[in-house]
Amino acid sequence: GAGVSQSPSNKVTEKGKDVELRCDPISGHTALYWYRQSLGQGLEFLIYFQGNSAPDKSGLPSDRFSAERTGGSVSTLTIQRTQQEDSAVYLCASSLSVNQPQHFGDGTRLSIL
Amino acid sequence: TQLLEQSPQFLSIQEGENLTVYCNSSSVFSSLQWYRQEPGEGPVLLVTVVTGGEVKKLKRLTFQFGDARKDSSLHITAAQPGDTGLYLCAGATSGNTPLVFGKGTRLSVIA
Numbered sequence: 001g002a003g004v005s006q007s008p009s010n011k012v013t014e015k016g017k018d019v020e021l022r023c024d025p026i027s028g029h030t031a032l033y034w035y036r037q038s039l040g041q042g043l044e045f046l047i048y049f050q051g052n053s054a055p056d057k058s059g060l061p062s063d064r065f066s067a068e069r070t071g072g073s074v075s076t077l078t079i080q081r082t083q084q085e086d087s088a089v090y091l092c093a094s095s096l097s098v099n100q101p102q103h104f105g106d107g108t109r110l111s112i113l
Numbered sequence: 114t115q116l117l118e119q120s121p122q123f124l125s126i127q128e129g130e131n132l133t134v135y136c137n138s139s140s141v142f143s144s145l146q147w148y149r150q151e152p153g154e155g156p157v158l159l160v161t162v163v164t165g166g167e168v169k170k171l172k173r174l175t176f177q178f179g180d181a182r183k184d185s186s187l188h189i190t191a192a193q194p195g196d197t198g199l200y201l202c203a204g205a206t207s208g209n210t211p212l213v214f215g216k217g218t219r220l221s222v223i224a
Contacts, residue, residue: 004155033211042201042216043156050209091155099205099212101146104155 002026006092006105014113015084021077021108025094032069033102034077035091036061043091049075050098079110087112116140117204117215125221129191134218136202137184143207145178145185150199150217192222 162178
């Protein structure tokens with residue numbers, strides 16, 4: 001079956017532009033997570049969605065970051081007015097429920113010039 | 114705040130050597146998972162351990178969950194270059210909260 005799909009796989013943009021990253025979770029998974037991973041580092045939690053509950057936004061580093069999950073499926077992570085320090089790999093994961101094993105996409109590598 | 118400490122942070126060994134990496138916490142977890150991440154890919158689940166003292170084997174990898182369910186270890190026998198990657202542990206609580214991830218051990222196996 002299909003795994004978690006992220007697009008684009010790579011994104012290069014100029015400082016100050018807005019970017020949208022997309023995540024298609026595994027069908028039937030109620031929980032969806034976004035992480036950021038800087039080069040050679042571990043996972044930095046950003047936000048997660050569980051069913052119809054309000055998302056946990058506690059990991060978002062600034063108000064330039066936002067995410068939504070439409071219809072309990074596809075999610076988009078939006079970064080407004082990008083800065084060079086936003087350059088990283090953004091990983092999405094989904095799971096059957098919130099404390100179950102997570103299935104990851106291969107990430108979007110974001111480069112801010 | 115629940116934290117998972119992984120050690121060592123970095124490990125570089127020769128092919129054929131054995132190694133152990135550790136995942137420690139002061140918190141109790143209902144289960145603990147190990148993931149491996151290779152360059153350019155997302156982490157992939159290797160194993161889930163649930164019972165205190167549990168030992169699971171996956172070919173040359175042996176995973177152990179501590180008796181008190183606060184720590185875990187991963188032992189690799191006769192490491193191969195294909196074992197190279199970032200090893201992450203993640204703990205689950207019994208509540209409605211997401212997994213807590215450690216910062217990982219970056220393993221490099223040199224041929």
